[in-house]
Amino acid sequence: MTTVATAHPAAMLRESFIELPARERARSLLDAGSFRELLGPFDKIESPWLPLQGVVCQADDGCVIARGTIDGEPAVVAAIESAFQGGSIGEVSGSKIAAALEMALRDCERGKIVRPVVLFETGGVRLQEANLGLAVIAEIQASIVALRRHVPVVGVIAGMVGCFGGMSLAAALCSYLVVTKQGRLGMNGPEVIEQEAGIEELDASDRRRVWQLIGGEQRAATALADQLVDDDADAVRAAVRSAFTQGLPAAHRSEQVDVFLNRLARIDPASVTPETMHDAYNPHAQNNARKEQA
Template sequence: MISYAECSARERLALLLDGGSFHEWLPPGERVMSPHLAQLGVPSAFDDGVAIGRATLAGHPVFVAAQEGAFMGGGVGEVHGAKLVGLLQRALRDRPAAVLLLAESGGVRLHEANAGLIAVSEVMRALLDVRAAGVPVIVLIGGANGCFGGMGIVARCADFIVCSDVGRLAMSGPEVIEASHGVEEFDSRDRALVWRTTGGKHRWLTGDCDALVEDDVAAFRAAAIAAIGASRPLTLAGLEEEHALLAARLRMLPADSEGRDEAALLWRALGIDDAARVPELSVDAVRALRPQRQVTGRSSRCNGIR
């Protein structure tokens, strides 16, 4: 068992994909780097924190991108985002079996705020174009930095999300919430609270990810292979249905839930009687807990895939 969280981006690519099949576009030797960081006196990376290219997965041709969490927390800047957009646009042209995004990011780099925000919006548009063309986009989340900010939105735009029990997915990161609303609202140093509200187990129970796996590269590989055929149509009716289901989920919380453990309250509302034990349960045990009738817009395409 090899920990996915402890691997670098390129280690994940080497272990996840078919051996020797990854061909990188714009590798570090090309030195396509951010034009902004050096001007601010910030160290740069020759690949700008993301590796993109083509490969095979169980013999299927795939395009893949892997964000490097060790470089600026996987933050998205102008070049980083442009590489993701270019990968997706090429997928629209070449139609691989799937696009894999190994996401590990705290969101947009503050050093390149406007450029990064524009880049994320372009990534979302390109991703939806790829999905509309029938090419499934599969997001794998299990890095130490989680998947937050703009990349959290990108992930939820995808066809299929695989998350480990140590992975995290949310819009705003814990530190951002605390900085904006105070420690009383959210204590970013409370690791148990952070994982209860953004971790993989919570995302599985609420239907925000499609497969919950162990922190193991082999488990991620198996889930990615199973998800290659997980494309689903993009329709207005589907979007409206998901919005209605999310609103219904919000209404499930008691009126006096503020200041209480909202994750556990939601788990109880979903029919999990011993909700307090969820964080200590194994991945297999948590997978078995997900209610048959759940308030989520993703359940119809999760069944049967682990």
């Protein structure tokens, strides 16, 4: 007699956040019925540069900007569509994100607090629009820093593309960063590292090691992300709402330079493993090391 395994009822009720397209990811974070898209596909604000290089452009340039509410409070969500050009940031998509954050900043400065969320799913700058993309990523970063003086800026890295390049710096500037195990965060992607430093440095095809080093679970364990959640739309929504409930952090990651430099000093570059990274970022391990030195 053959036994057929059945899924756990709770697992069957989950809605994968990763499998949702950008527009539905944004919708899932906002209060029901409050989703309103700005500069959507019907506005046809497309990249003027991609067709010149034989690339079919997308009507929203792979970026969805939505206004609505989160727990009844005004909110804006910028969601990057990884299915278009790997979520790369070009002039139009980047300008949409920067403008959305700047609009939220103006509201906050007038006393109307708007909750900003950025859904990162990007390899970084779009190579076909390199200089323009880099310039607009700098604008995004500046907007996050200015906005987080008034309200937490929440970032989400769910998967499967991850967050790399200049946008990884933007993610690091967020007040709170929510990740799943499937998400990845790094300045350079594994393929770039292998290409530039050789397979001895990192085998990009070794998926287990890649996720051990830069996956969401590792980033949360090493304090480069704040909350690790399952790939579940309800869990991601709850984590985002919880972040806003916490209010502004005592100090943002980018303001804790000495803390992170001290942690880096504990790591031997010649022998970087998930375990050595955990030890360097684990408060208990650091306390034990101080006791041994004493």
